[in-house]
Amino acid sequence: FLVEKGNFRHFMAKEMHEQPEVVAHTLAHYLDMASDTVQLPGNLPFDFAKLERVSIAACGTAYYAGLVAKYWFERYARLPVEIDVASEFRYREAPLPANGLSIVISQSGETADTLASLRYARDAKQHLLAVVNVPTSTIAREADVIMPTLAGPEIGVASTKAFTCQLATLAAVAVAAGRARGVISAAEERSLVHALVEVPRLMNEALKLEGDIEHLARSFAKTQDVLYLGRGTSYPLALEGALKLKEISYIHAEGYAAGELKHGPIALIDEKMPVVVIAPHDAVFEKTMSNMQEVAARGGRIILITDATGAAKASLETEATLVLPDMHPLVAPLVYAIPVQLLAYHTAVVMGTDVDQPRNLAKSVTVE
Numbered sequence: 001f002l003v004e005k006g007n008f009r010h011f012m013a014k015e016m017h018e019q020p021e022v023v024a025h026t027l028a029h030y031l032d033m034a035s036d037t038v039q040l041p042g043n044l045p046f047d048f049a050k051l052e053r054v055s056i057a058a059c060g061t062a063y064y065a066g067l068v069a070k071y072w073f074e075r076y077a078r079l080p081v082e083i084d085v086a087s088e089f090r091y092r093e094a095p096l097p098a099n100g101l102s103i104v105i106s107q108s109g110e111t112a113d114t115l116a117s118l119r120y121a122r123d124a125k126q127h128l129l130a131v132v133n134v135p136t137s138t139i140a141r142e143a144d145v146i147m148p149t150l151a152g153p154e155i156g157v158a159s160t161k162a163f164t165c166q167l168a169t170l171a172a173v174a175v176a177a178g179r180a181r182g183v184i185s186a187a188e189e190r191s192l193v194h195a196l197v198e199v200p201r202l203m204n205e206a207l208k209l210e211g212d213i214e215h216l217a218r219s220f221a222k223t224q225d226v227l228y229l230g231r232g233t234s235y236p237l238a239l240e241g242a243l244k245l246k247e248i249s250y251i252h253a254e255g256y257a258a259g260e261l262k263h264g265p266i267a268l269i270d271e272k273m274p275v276v277v278i279a280p281h282d283a284v285f286e287k288t289m290s291n292m293q294e295v296a297a298r299g300g301r302i303i304l305i306t307d308a309t310g311a312a313k314a315s316l317e318t319e320a321t322l323v324l325p326d327m328h329p330l331v332a333p334l335v336y337a338i339p340v341q342l343l344a345y346h347t348a349v350v351m352g353t354d355v356d357q358p359r360n361l362a363k364s365v366t367v368e
């Protein structure tokens with residue numbers, strides 16, 4: 001069927017703006033608003049309480065969703081997670097625990113390496129859970145359990161709404177796992193569900209930063225390299241920010257764990273290179289601020305993405321500060337994805353690239 005751009009210049013723009021709606025839709029599939037609980041659809045063929053470990057495999061942006069989920073499963077369910085890009089997972093001959101759980105994440109459900117990882121895990125007798133956006137896809141057919149993302153068709157090659165719907169789904173699964181394992185109480189589950197319910201509203205707030213980001217993109221378009229930094233769940237967001245910028249604007253970018261800055265990339269910092277610091281006011285905020293200090297001391301150009309409390313506490317001079325509302329740390333990755341996507345998008349628009357069909361990239365990679 002035909003998917004149209006409506007009033008948007010690109011599918012990517014339309015898909016970014018759809019996020020409050022499709023994430024709400026996805027959350028509604030997993031949350032029971034009447035009882036403030038997570039209700040995973042269907043019967044699971046395994047018990048979270050009995051799992052020792054989870055392995056996750058995915059590619060590209062879906063891999064970064066998995067990396068966020070690793071923090072969630074470990075923090076909220078005390079469930080150890082190993083995660084690989086699918087092209088490594090299938091070849092590294094990882095020993096997998098008997099009756100373990102393997103999760104694959106894929107928008108298309110057809111990515112060759114991700115599908116091969118699913119089959120590898122099946123041969124290793126793992127339970128197979130797929131977070132997938134296309135319900136008729138091969139991965140959806142071959143998995144034991146499907147957790148659908150209800151993002152609708154995604155046309156832009158650079159994934160946006162599929163990513164945030166993957167995060168919404170994985171957050172629900174992590175909370176359900178935490179309950180099943182007795183790590184979080186019913187009251188904690190309620191408060192996490194309340195936090196998730198707020199996401200569409202927070203995303204609408206994030207979209208209001210678009211004018212400021214458009215402005216910022218004009219100077220971004222003149223740079224050669226950009227560094228993205230984050231800690232905790234903001235680290236995968238830094239990786240995703242750098243990936244998005246590379247994919248569609250062709251500007252070289254790197255995402256780094258903020259604490260690793262001093263082990264290499266600090267050597268690159270000068271007054272020309274923008275450093276995007278993703279730092280909600282969470283448990284690791286102060287640590288990230290001290291890394292930001294290291295950038296500032298070397299004359300680096302800092303673009304800080306934070307919340308109202310973080311903006312009030314950050315004592316450094318920045319080139320720009322994008323301020324989101326304060327929010328529960330669980331949901332920050334979903335909301336912070338939006339400014340990160342918008343920055344890549346508007347930079348690409350200034351550069352005049354083919355945003356929806358960037359050179360050399362395919363929406364779905366069905367070869368190794």
Ligand code: G6P
Pocket residue numbers: 059060061062105106107108109110111114157158159361362363364365
């Ligand atoms: C390609 C796309 C990316 C996507 C990745 C994984 O590289 O350009 O946007 O994240 O494949 O795709 P999947 O369909 O498995 O999520």
